[in-house]
Amino acid sequence: xxxxxxxxxxxxxxxxxxxxxxxxxxxxxxxxxxxxxxxxxxxxxxxxxxxxxxxxxxxxxxxxxxxxxxxxxxxxxxxxxxxxxxxxxxxxxxxxxxxxxxxxxxxxxxxxxxxxxxxxxxxxxxxxxxxxxxxxxxxxxxxxxxxxxxxxxxxxxxxxxxxxxxxxxxxxxxxxxxxxxxxxxxxxxxxxxxxxxxxxxxxxxxxxxxxxxxxxxxxxxxxxxxxxxxxxxxxxxxxxxxxxxxxxxxxxxxxxxxxxxxxxxxxxxxxxxxxxxxxxxxxxxxxxxxxxxxxxxxxx
Ligand SMILES: [Fe+2]
Numbered sequence: 062x063x064x065x066x067x068x069x070x071x072x073x074x075x076x077x078x079x080x081x082x083x084x085x086x087x088x089x090x091x092x093x094x095x096x097x098x099x100x101x102x103x104x105x106x107x108x109x110x111x112x113x114x115x116x117x118x119x120x121x122x123x124x125x126x127x128x129x130x131x132x133x134x135x136x137x138x139x140x141x142x143x144x145x146x147x148x149x150x151x152x153x154x155x156x157x158x159x160x161x162x163x164x165x166x167x168x169x170x171x172x173x174x175x176x177x178x179x180x181x182x183x184x185x186x187x188x189x190x191x192x193x194x195x196x197x198x199x200x201x202x203x204x205x206x207x208x209x210x211x212x213x214x215x216x217x218x219x220x221x222x223x224x225x226x227x228x229x230x231x232x233x234x235x236x237x238x239x240x241x242x243x244x245x246x247x248x249x250x251x252x253x254x255x256x257x258x259x260x261x262x263x264x265x266x267x268x269x270x271x272x273x274x275x276x277x278x279x280x281x282x283x284x285x286x287x288x289x290x291x292x293x294x295x296x297x298x299x300x301x302x303x304x305x306x307x308x309x310x311x312x313x314x315x316x317x318x319x320x321x322x323x324x325x326x327x328x329x330x331x332x333x334x335x336x337x338x339x340x341x342x343x344x345x346x347x348x349x350x351x352x353x354x355x356x357x358x359x360x361x
């Protein structure tokens with residue numbers, strides 16, 4: 062690994078498999094270097110049933126099957142951010158296939174905010190140690206012989222990253238498909254103007270760059286989709302096509318966010334995801350519990 066700032070060559074074409082989770086609208090990915098069969102997993106989902114409190118590994122096991130079928134070795138498990146809509150399967154997958162779990166260095170800020178909300182004790186330190194690696198903006202790393210780069214794209218959360226690998230970018234929660242628009246910017250540490258600038262950064266990449274979104278919430282008229290391009294986004298993204306100014310975007314995003322409900326799984330998800338996919342430590346009966354802070358979310 063190096064911390065050089067030069068972008069990876071756009072000529073490389075990683076092999077990319079997508080795993081769409083219809084329950085949460087999340088899309089997880091396995092990207093692989095065809096030459097070495099080294100791979101990275103992006104944003105894996107641990108199924109969670111809120112009513113029963115049961116986790117399941119249906120989605121993660123699809124990824125394990127793919128890894129086995131393709132004879133891939135996992136080097137990295139990459140999180141674009143601490144998701145608020147699903148629990149991460151990073152830990153479950155690491156226990157089975159290895160790989161280093163990584164996220165952006167600003168996860169520390171997110172951990173500090175939610176440590177306070179959940180009133181976590183001394184067993185949870187907001188210093189990122191739960192992850193194997195914290196990426197800085199621009200940091201490059203290898204997946205087999207492919208060169209990859211972490212790009213800070215804050216706005217949805219302060220720790221959001223996009224991952225650029227060859228001609229592909231995993232954009233996390235910045236843009237969605239062009240007909241859906243962009244991610245919300247009203248979570249703790251979120252900011253619409255910052256998100257706009259992050260999106261413009263991604264849209265400055267070559268027009269043919271392939272963009273892979275983290276979620277799809279398709280309108281009723283089409284099936285779920287997750288791959289688009291810089292050119293398509295610049296031409297027809299509902300919120301940030303070329304010509305939309307920062308001020309226009311901030312007004313639109315702020316008005317829209319005021320109408321959005323809190324995600325159904327935000328409280329269960331965040332307390333697992335800031336632990337890099339570990340469930341909270343089991344109590345003396347061997348059972349792990351999630352906390353639900355009452356009348357506290359949104360108060361800082
Ligand atoms: Fe998100």
